[in-house]
Amino acid sequence: MNSKPSPQPTALVLLTEQEKKEFLPPDLESRLRELFPDLIWIEAPVQEDEWHRVLREQKPEIVLCAWETPTLPIEATEHLKYVCFLCGSIRKLVPRELIERGLSVTNWGSSISNTVAECSLLLILAALRRVGNWSVAMRTKGEWKTSRHPDTLSLFGRRVGLHGLGAISCELVKLLEPFRVQISAFSPSVPDQIYNDLNIRRCETLEDLFATSDVLVELAPGKPDNYHIVGDDLLKLLPEQAVFVNLGRGMVVDEDALVRASRERGLHIALDVYETEPLPVDSPLRSLDNITLLPHLGGPTPDRRRDCGELALQNLENYLNDKPLINLIDLNTYDRAT
Incomplete structure (x- = not known):
């Protein structure tokens, strides 16, 4: 039947x-x-x-x-x-x-990882080439470079640090391959096999990651333990001329510390996420020179x-x-x- x-x-x-x-x-x-x-x-x-x-x-x-x-x-x-x-x-x-x-x-879920990684690469290059600075200066102040030695950097051969090694970071590693960069990551829960498969160095501490990264990409999850985990102490460890990029979660970063790092040390910053969104009109981040800002556009176009x-x-x-x-x-x- x-x-x-x-x-x-x-x-x-x-x-x-x-x-x-x-x-x-x-x-x-x-x-x-x-x-x-x-x-x-x-x-x-x-x-x-x-x-x-x-x-x-x-x-x-x-x-x-x-x-x-x-x-x-x-x-x-x-x-x-x-x-x-x-x-x-x-x-x-x-x-x-x-x-x-x-x-x-x-x-x-992970269906957007490639487009977020793509945006990460965009912000890395924008920060290194000081796109945020020059875009504003040329459009609003009529400026032009004053010498043949501008304060710009190339991504080729740099040390890239990834705070977080999830699906987006894994896609970003693929996009970074042509630039012959040295990649490190801090993500304690990720097994060694994934580090080995991606050919990247495991950092045992966040301090090690920040101190050895010319480009620091923030992609850590927004869990309570990570609230404002990136503050003055870590940002001060970044090498001279380093850049800081965040496409992860805004709550992971102390934005006041970011402002201080930009004003006091000239840290170049590129952000797509913020602790409060939309970013308040009076946010000090909007007044910085060394910054590239996007209004949370990192997801799928x-x-x-x-x-x-x-x-x-x-x-x-x-x-x-x-x-x-x-x-x-x-x-x-x-x-x-x-």
């Missing part, structure tokens, strides 16, 4: 037209609709009360969504089993209690957001086939998110 096929789970998509265009271009949308012939598609943005009503009435088992999705209400999600989030931090979308109750949640859509489709297929989900958010990951 043949058993009945399992009913197709109800899937609901909530995206703006722009999010749909970037994350799910036509070829990916077609694949999604093949997976879920009865897909419920709602255009964002929606008001919170409307969102609650839709969840209560449609009772979706799966929600696929992005930035413009209101917070999931605990009282209207008893049927929800999986949230496939196309973007990064899920703190504003998913209450912690839902993770505790067993809701499965995934995000873009619109043309590469389809990478996140492809990962989401893989996860949806895995869910339907009872296979492990990629980049599953557990409570530890949730608590570390910003």
Whole structure:
């Protein structure tokens, strides 16, 4: 006797037209609709009360969504089993209690590592070539170099230090290969085999990493133990003419110490993340000469957001086939998110 096929789970998509265009271009949308012939598609943005009503009435088992999705209400999600989030931090979308109750949640995870690494390389080169200084000086002050010996540096042959050796750092190592740099890293939980495979030196202390890095790239996770771990003591260890780049988490760095290092030692800085975002208009960082600033642009550019859509489709297929989900958010990951 043949058993009945399992009913197709109800899937609901909530995206703006722009999010749909970037994350799910036509070829990916077609694949999604093949997976879920009865897909419920709602255009964002929606008001919170409307969102609650839709969840209560449609009772979706799966929600696929992005930035413009209101917070999931605990009282209207008893049927929800999986949230496939196309973007990064899920703190504003998913209450912690839902993770505790067993809701499965995934995000873009490592699918953006290559584009963040690309932005890291951009900021490294910008800091070494003093792009922040010259861009402002030439546009607002009419300046030009005064000699044939400008205060600029090349990346070739430099010592690069990575604070953190996760997926982004591993992608950055690949991008740095043509520059013949010497790479060190401090990431105590990463096994020796990964250091060996990447051909980089393990630093046993942060002090060693900072003291031996001409280029220090901050990519440490935003966990409580790392709050303001980079302060005056570490920044003073950076060699003369070193540059400091942060694309990790703003809370890891004491920004007041960064300002002091720039003003007192001429440290060149390049930042894409900040402790408070948007960066306050009166932040001292905005007034520094030796700095390149980006407004948290390190994630996937619109043309590469389809990478996140492809990962989401893989996860949806895995869910339907009872296979492990990629980049599953557990409570530890949730608590570390910003």
